[in-house]
Amino acid sequence: MAMKAAVLRHIRLSAAPTRTLGLASPASCRWGGVLGSVFRSLSSHGDDHLSKDEVVDRVLSVVKSFPKVDPSSVTPDVHFQKDLGLDSLDNVEIVMALEEEFKLEIPDLEADKIDSTRLAIEYIYNHPMAG
């Protein structure tokens, strides 16, 4: 599972050839060099980006399925703590649930800022690796 994720990460990186060779660590250099040309043609990075509607739907369904939340009060512009009556621990839990839904790793600095559905949707929509 972790291997698959690591391979996918390298495939996506190889899609932008000139940039990644500079960024590549010694380990991924082998992938970029050997498989870069193969995967460049297979990877259609532009196509598999999520649509805004899909991001909105999935974010809202994650928030709605959180046990302490009243599903009817969840909108694309609702604040977790101020509108939904959650606390900071719940906030962390929700962001973790979003990470799992979209298969992302959100760094702590960014995760601390996500305190509403609007920010969550914006962050995930703009994240190149959201899946």
Place this chain on the structure above:
Amino acid sequence: MASSAAPSPSEVLSLFRSLLRTAREFSDYNIREYMRRRTIDAFRENKLLEKASSVVAAYSDGRNQLLVAKRQSVVYSMYAPGVKSIMEVRGSSGD
């Protein structure tokens, strides 16, 4: 040992997040779920602590648990069985 100052809210949240992330890394379904539940329950329970010394004690206990969990997730992954727990199989009846 010198007494340390109480952890800030952001340090507490950071510990909370680290514990949940480490829970995710376990290959064993049971431990993963238990660690998640236990972390959430413990932090909720301790949310109401007032005495600074209790807060410091709870925080350092949490940190120690995090270190144990990190080591254990490595050890468990070395001996993980090839088969997933039935609870992880999607589409099994009763879902």
